[in-house]
Amino acid sequence: MARPTHVKITEVGTRDGFQAEAKFIPTATKIRLINQLIDAGVPRVEFSSFVSPKAIPQLADVVDVLAGIDRSKGTTLAALVPNPRGAAGAAAAGVDQMVVFVSASESHNQKNVNRSVQESLDGLGEIMRIASIDSIDVHGAIPTSFGCPFEGDVSLDSLGRVVASYRDMGIMNISLGDTTGMATPTLVTDSCRYLQDRFPDVGITLHFHNTRGIGLCNVMAGLDEGIDSYESSFGGLGGCPFAPGATGNICSEDLVFLLHEMGIETGIDIRKLCAVARDVETVIERQLPGQVMKAGLRQDIYTMDEGKSAIG
Numbered sequence: 175m176a177r178p179t180h181v182k183i184t185e186v187g188t189r190d191g192f193q194a195e196a197k198f199i200p201t202a203t204k205i206r207l208i209n210q211l212i213d214a215g216v217p218r219v220e221f222s223s224f225v226s227p228k229a230i231p232q233l234a235d236v237v238d239v240l241a242g243i244d245r246s247k248g249t250t251l252a253a254l255v256p257n258p259r260g261a262a263g264a265a266a267a268g269v270d271q272m273v274v275f276v277s278a279s280e281s282h283n284q285k286n287v288n289r290s291v292q293e294s295l296d297g298l299g300e301i302m303r304i305a306s307i308d309s310i311d312v313h314g315a316i317p318t319s320f321g322c323p324f325e326g327d328v329s330l331d332s333l334g335r336v337v338a339s340y341r342d343m344g345i346m347n348i349s350l351g352d353t354t355g356m357a358t359p360t361l362v363t364d365s366c367r368y369l370q371d372r373f374p375d376v377g378i379t380l381h382f383h384n385t386r387g388i389g390l391c392n393v394m395a396g397l398d399e400g401i402d403s404y405e406s407s408f409g410g411l412g413g414c415p416f417a418p419g420a421t422g423n424i425c426s427e428d429l430v431f432l433l434h435e436m437g438i439e440t441g442i443d444i445r446k447l448c449a450v451a452r453d454v455e456t457v458i459e460r461q462l463p464g465q466v467m468k469a470g471l472r473q474d475i476y477t478m479d480e481g482k483s484a485i486g
């Protein structure tokens with residue numbers, strides 16, 4: 175499979191990243207950051223979630239955030255929708271896309287939403303109905319696609335079962351979520367080939383976490399399978415609910431840097447993206463794991479008076 179020449183990046187920092195932040199980030203700050211992402215050329219932003227404010231207080235301002243976002247550039251604004259109530263809220267607020275989620279692993283789905291995988295799949299019918307009233311696109315995420323913290327390996331058949339159900343409901347674009355950073359390049363290759371074989375009409379997006387430091391290696395494996403859509407977080411913000419202190423999603427700027435250096439277009443201004451990540455650092459008052467935002471670009475030239483000499 176040929177590597178893609180253009181890759182679509184989805185920024186998930188204000189959802190996947192911020193949901194793990196204990197201290198409430200002001201609505202105006204969220205709007206500012208999202209508008210900066212849009213200005214940098216990010217084509218799709220999973221900006222928040224229509225969950226119960228009691229479950230995730232950090233995202234309780236989802237409606238107000240959406241109202242403040244600059245929509246003039248046609249950026250796809252996606253929000254997570256856990257149930258019909260959330261779908262109704264998302265439709266009323268006017269999102270471009272609803273993201274539903276059903277885990278590939280039975281135990282993770284139980285832990286996450288207190289339902290079996292089949293119950294979750296059955297519950298999607300009503301969400302699809304609500305979305306169809308306003309012709310809102312629905313995207314299907316699959317947490318624990320590459321492994322489950324309670325079960326270990328997740329079989330390709332379990333993954334395929336969720337994808338088949340999504341497709342049968344008309345969900346033609348899916349994200350394979352590496353919720354706790356268990357993906358490896360080998361697993362990515364196997365999963366992509368298995369799904370592309372059986373569901374050639376379903377578009378695959380890869381959502382990696384850098385929990386064990388091989389997030390971008392997994393992207394390389396995805397590129398080799400022709401996958402042209404990835405989800406990432408500014409500065410690598412986020413975490414892992416089962417590993418305190420673990421790093422979060424793969425970092426957007428580092429991902430864009432990798433792609434651009436390989437001659438793969440994203441339509442994103444990487445310097446503007448790095449500026450957003452630095453802004454996020456000041457907002458959350460701690461350093462983020464992103465590396466390009468600190469090191470600069472490869473061809474940034476220094477004067478010979480700058481920096482210290484070192485051997486090696």
Ligand code: ZN
Nearest residue numbers: 190351353381
């Ligand atoms: Zn995630």
